[in-house]
Amino acid sequence: MGIFSKTCEYAIRAVFFIAHRTAGQSGRVGIKEIALGIDSPEPFLAKILQDLSRRGIVQSTKGPNGGFYLDNASLERPLSDIVAAVDGNDIFFGCGLGLKQCSEINPCPLHNEFKDIRNKIHFMLHETKIGEFNNELVTGMLSLKK
Amino acid sequence: MGIFSKTCEYAIRAVFFIAHRTAGQSGRVGIKEIALGIDSPEPFLAKILQDLSRRGIVQSTKGPNGGFYLDNASLERPLSDIVAAVDGNDIFFGCGLGLKQCSEINPCPLHNEFKDIRNKIHFMLHETKIGEFNNELVTGMLSLKK
DNA sequence: ATAATAAAGGATAAAATAGTCTTTTATTAT
DNA sequence: ATAATAAAAGACTATTTTATCCTTTATTAT
Ligand code: FES
Ligand code: FES
Numbered sequence: 259m260g261i262f263s264k265t266c267e268y269a270i271r272a273v274f275f276i277a278h279r280t281a282g283q284s285g286r287v288g289i290k291e292i293a294l295g296i297d298s299p300e301p302f303l304a305k306i307l308q309d310l311s312r313r314g315i316v317q318s319t320k321g322p323n324g325g326f327y328l329d330n331a332s333l334e335r336p337l338s339d340i341v342a343a344v345d346g347n348d349i350f351f352g353c354g355l356g357l358k359q360c361s362e363i364n365p366c367p368l369h370n371e372f373k374d375i376r377n378k379i380h381f382m383l384h385e386t387k388i389g390e391f392n393n394e395l396v397t398g399m400l401s402l403k404k
Numbered sequence: 405m406g407i408f409s410k411t412c413e414y415a416i417r418a419v420f421f422i423a424h425r426t427a428g429q430s431g432r433v434g435i436k437e438i439a440l441g442i443d444s445p446e447p448f449l450a451k452i453l454q455d456l457s458r459r460g461i462v463q464s465t466k467g468p469n470g471g472f473y474l475d476n477a478s479l480e481r482p483l484s485d486i487v488a489a490v491d492g493n494d495i496f497f498g499c500g501l502g503l504k505q506c507s508e509i510n511p512c513p514l515h516n517e518f519k520d521i522r523n524k525i526h527f528m529l530h531e532t533k534i535g536e537f538n539n540e541l542v543t544g545m546l547s548l549k550k
Numbered sequence: 551a552t553a554a555t556a557a558a559g560g561a562t563a564a565a566a567t568a569g570t571c572t573t574t575t576a577t578t579a580t
Numbered sequence: 581a582t583a584a585t586a587a588a589a590g591a592c593t594a595t596t597t598t599a600t601c602c603t604t605t606a607t608t609a610t
Pocket of ligand 2: 500503
């Protein structure tokens with residue numbers, strides 16, 4: 259287990275994939291191609307994208323030439339929106355040692371150091387926009403595949 | 405889900421508890437008192453400590469006046485030993501987006517930023533020693549309870 | 551030696567996460 | 581209108597994580 263749940267890892271990779279495959283040309287990309295492109299089990303990914311679609315994080319249309327895409331607003335959203343939607347806010351605000359709530363008044367031994375790391379994670383995910391890596395993904399400098 | 409598994413959270417809290425309760429006086433502390441002290445389910449914690457004991461991270465003796473304790477060598481060990489034993493090394497070396505392996509040659513979009521955070525976590529856990537907070541725990545300045 | 555104590559070990563149980571399959575609904579091209 | 585296409589929805593299965601319970605083994609005090 260890493261920092262994110264498997265569901266969340268797939269979600270982030272899928273959204274990056276959709277972004278770089280459909281940005282600009284107003285195209286759509288189907289679940290099959292996404293699953294292949296990010297090396298994920300297709301039916302499981304379908305469920306995940308269904309959820310992201312309901313939440314408005316990705317856009318989709320049914321039928322021929324249908325598929326998933328991202329509008330301009332979505333491309334500008336921070337990665338933290340995906341993480342919050344899928345894994346919740348624990349990673350941003352929760353106590354590292356699992357206390358009910360992280361607090362300055364009743365801190366756990368790791369509080370000070372951990373708070374710092376947690377904030378760096380939050381900052382990174384908040385500053386990173388979904389469409390930010392499109393160029394590098396198109397040119398193959400960055401990878402979404404296992 | 406936080407950074408660590410529930411098992412690992414309990415493990416760290418329990419080891420901190422044993423440390424500050426038994427350091428110096430060569431005493432022992434029983435599972436019941438530990439479970440109470442860190443707000444964890446007793447039988448589950450028993451399993452976890454059993455495992456840590458087998459691995460030599462905590463010490464224990466059976467019978468009357470028995471219980472768990474930490475020898476001087478154990479008090480000097482870094483927290484990263486507990487995390488590695490319980491959750492494995494993914495948090496120290498794994499790719500944040502779940503690629504089979506994190507690599508400079510085939511990096512994921514978050515690689516550079518994530519590597520930095522991962523290293524900070526590794527550094528924090530490696531620099532923090534198990535017996536480091538004993539004073540603050542005894543005086544009640546730090547908490548292990550939900 | 552014996553009884554009491556406390557951890558170790560093993561076998562299950564419950565809950566959450568991960569993954570699959572089948573049917574329905576919306577869209578589009580013919 | 582009709583057939584083809586692709587996502588949405590829903591029901592289901594598998595695996596992993598979290599948690600409990602019961603028996604055995606080691607230690608100690610009497
Ligand atoms: S209390 Fe544990 S991280 Fe703040
Ligand atoms: S490749 Fe993803 S963190 Fe290094």
